[in-house]
Amino acid sequence: MVYLRLFWIFLRVSVISEFQYRVNFFVQLFQSALALGTGLVAMSLVFSYTQNLAGWTQPELLAVMGVHIIVGGLIKTVIQPNMNRLIEDIQEGTLDFALTKPADAQAIISVREFRIWQLIDLVLGSVVLGYAISQLSTSLGWLSALAFAAAVLLGGLMIYSVWLMLSVGAFWIIRADNFLEIFDSLYQAGRWPVSIYPGWLKHTLTFVLPIAFAVTLPAETLARQLNGQNLLFALGLTVLLLVVSRLFWRFGLRHYTGASA
């Protein structure tokens, strides 16, 4: 309960401070629209030459793109800003301020920042996804909608865990930002279903950086069919990653000496 209130307070503070920069809303809108436009151009080029891409039809691929934008928006709203701040704090020794607070340190460092203007991607992605679903012949039950929400949540938690582990690397390697560069570009590969990639890339996108679970699986749940087995597997992997990242965080903390110490 305390943590829920903490979350709420951090969220409010971020929203208030972001509202000071309302121009950023338009800057973000412009950027998101350009990115969406480029994605649509690429897709229309693909479908001017073929009817399906490795078994995926156009509405199905649009659904993948919609989910990719939605999840990307979530990452940029919550996960990325918090992890960037964590790395910065470790580099500069200001993590002390978070550690000395009378609450769980991992909870605090995970919810300190919210970039609310990035939520524009959530809206744009939902529009794309909604349009894609309307083009599909399958009808959507509440069960698949629920499964979709669960799949996005699980995928988000997995990405959070992996990102946390990479950021914790900053306790040893100060220049951890370079790893994150790779994450960013690998995430772009999630715009297409991971099944089209050759084995080595597919496995990287499934088990090293779980983009397959965060983007392709939710899209599949909606656009193709609900696969209970995959969802259960995702649940298991999420729990595992959360536990491992928690342990790794505690292990990393023991190597943190602080700036003043």
Add this chain to the structure above:
Amino acid sequence: MKQHLDLYLTLLKTSIISQFQYRVAHLFWLLAMMVEPVVYLVVWGTIATSQGGNVAGYTAGTFAAYYITWTLVRQMNIALTPYAFENRIRKGRLSNELMRPIHPIHFDMSYFMSLKVVTIVLWLPIAGLLWWVFQPVFTFTAWWQIPAFILALLGGFVTRFLCLWALGLVTFWVTKVSAVFELYFTIELLLSGRLVPLAIMPAWVRDISQWLPFQWTFGFPIDVAVGTLTGPQVAWGLAMQAVWMLIAGGILALVWPHAVRRYSAVGA
């Protein structure tokens, strides 16, 4: 002239040495940049295979050749982004550079040239790996293809460098410029041959991009290497590079004195 040559040699030497200190960071960065072309390559290779082996004249093998050369051209193409001007002007760093008796563009140029030396060394093993995985098919028709490719590669870099430097000067007049640059880079992505070879694009897009600088700095050197161009087409491309160098260089020479005056007027 000799004075400039000496300057370049000295700057190149010191810059290369200092860049090699960050080789691991460079390598990570380079690896991150490989994802984009690999994604394009997989998508278009898949389509080519499913369409009976050929899309607009490209097979899976020529797509591989295109996008592997892409990785080199992309590295060679890296130039000062116009965003850097925002930093220089807002933080007043330009003041130091203006104190020197040589135009600041030469310092940028030699810095980016030194970067190429470092990245080519790191790029070679990665390119070998991509070659082995994707089995590219190059068409080698004439001896001049190799010198023409090197020339086109260098020309592409200088052209893009000058265009971006000229664009960066907008910052002296407008403070919120990121939208302009963002738009420029999106157009470049679509019309340069970075997203797809221009042969894939509809005819009207190709007609437009003929008259813009983008394709001459990116798709053109790649096409020379892959071997899809005839002799006259290569000559035409090199001429277009020269034209755009002159245009961008001319704008630079004309606008720069005004921009500098503007800078001192803003204060700092």
